Amino acid sequence: MSDLQSETTSFGFKDVPKQEKASLVRGVFDRSARKYDLMNDFMSLGIHRAWKNMTIDRANPQPGEKLVDVAGGTGDLARAFIAKAEQRRKQQGGESATAVVTDINEQMLLAGVKRGNADNLAWAVGDAEKLPFDDKCADCVTIAFGIRNVTNRVQALKEMRRILKPAGRFLCLEFSRPTTRALERIYDAWSFNAIPYLGEKVAGDRDSYQYLVESIRRFPHQDAFADELREAGFGQVGVTNYSGGIAALHTGWRI
Helix, strand or coil, X not given: CCHHHHCEEEECCEEEEHHHHHHHHHHHHHHHHHHHHHHHHHHHCCHHHHHHHHHHHHHCCCCCCEEEEECCCCCHHHHHHHHHHHHHHHHHCCCCCEEEEEECCHHHHXXXXXXXXXXXXXXXXXXXXXXXXXXXXXXXXXXXXXXHHCCCHHHHHHHHHHCEEEEEEEEEEEECXXXXXXXXXXXXXXXXXXXXXXXXXXXXXXXXXXXXXXXXXXCCCHHHHHHHHHHCCCEEEEEEEEHHHCEEEEEEECC
């Protein structure tokens, strides 16, 4: 790899200096925070809700556990984790589960707080590559549709493993590669044409949603990202495709 390549990273289809990516991504989500949940419904035709529900089912929340939801935005996964753990606590007893939503973008967190807070839900501004948490503090770590926006993915994965307790579980939900060429053509037509158009008409921001589409295409395919989890030290790495590979759930454990 040349010196120039080693000092740059992807921002959509462009390559930018590594030190600039975080601020560029922050700008995207500053602009899109207010309409982010609505646009997720448009972009995925509402299917992202089913993907997140399946992710929480796999997370298997238990009474007394602590979740850290990285790049957690408005807190969908964290709220669902607490709610499912509370259902189990009412059946079998124990302490209430807790969750912390951390995100580098304060505007996303503020949008989440405006949706309503909960006693067992906390919010923290934090960089996925330098998480503001102690070692081995979490039973479960999740990240949904956020890892592709990180400058150094393996460093962020190592940080998420660092804060997991031994035998703690990691779940990453991310857009991925369709498993058939026919589905890939349909998905490309939808995402490159409809999503930026909807971003312009619904959120008044075509550029941010053009970036989001491009960032999905620059993200590694399922097997390549699974290798990055192994490089970061996770064990028992697994991948489950959702909706024909449009999204994928990547899982691992701190062994």
